[in-house]
Amino acid sequence: KAGVTQTPRYLIKTRGQQVTLSCSPISGHRSVSWYQQTPGQGLQFLFEYFSETQRNKGNFPGRFSGRQFSNSRSEMNVSTLELGDSALYLCASSPSSGSQRYEQYFGPGTRLTVT
Amino acid sequence: DQQVKQNSPSLSVQEGRISILNCDYTNSMFDYFLWYKKYPAEGPTFLISISSIKDKNEDGRFTVFLNKSAKHLSLHIVPSQPGDSAVYFCAASVRTGANNLFFGTGTRLTVIP
Secondary structure, rough: OOOEEEEEEEEEEEOOOEEEEEEOOOOOOOHHHEEEEEEEEEEEEEEEEEEOOEEEEEOOOOOEEEEEEEEEEEEEEEOOHHHHHHHEEEEEOOOOOOOOOOOOOOOOOEEEEEE | OOOOEEOEEEEEEEEOEEEEEEEEEEEEEEEEEEEEOOOOOOEEEEEEEOOOOOOEEOOOOEEEEEEOOOOOOEEOOOOHHHHEEEEEEEEEEOOOOOOOOOOOOOOEEEEOO
């Protein structure tokens, strides 16, 4: 099976702009989660989508939003970018049933730099 | 508040020896634990997991031990190989149906040839 894919891999944006990141989960996986990784805060959970519904949300401002499509692909949007949003954004997918349903499989990430 | 902690930022081990990476957690509701390995500019790669009903899980060279009373888990890699050099993250979750992993801050393992 192909792994989780994320596009783009690298992105440079200016403060105040908005950005959309895309994630395609492993085929058959219906749960998609997003994480932010920064040197200071480590890996932090942003939100999770399952069957096109946000099922769980981390402690991030409303500028961070997401959605999931019927084919389980997910997008994440950050509006009014701030310098502190510079980070590696990781997407992870997991199956909805079976022994692996509690395991998350990560994509390579999108490196966002805000200038 | 960091609910999952990896107190050793780095560890160096000779090739062929055992690597032991440690992780502590504070939330007694956590009932599923995972270890991930991460190379620079890549996403974390799932290594091994353990549920709270077990105290040990083994997969090849990797063994995870869980001590619930101490809220402590460890990853043993035997024998260590240079290709194991990476940052290792432990993660924990509550299996209520929502997928939300809480990660430790990572331990950089260097295996010296």
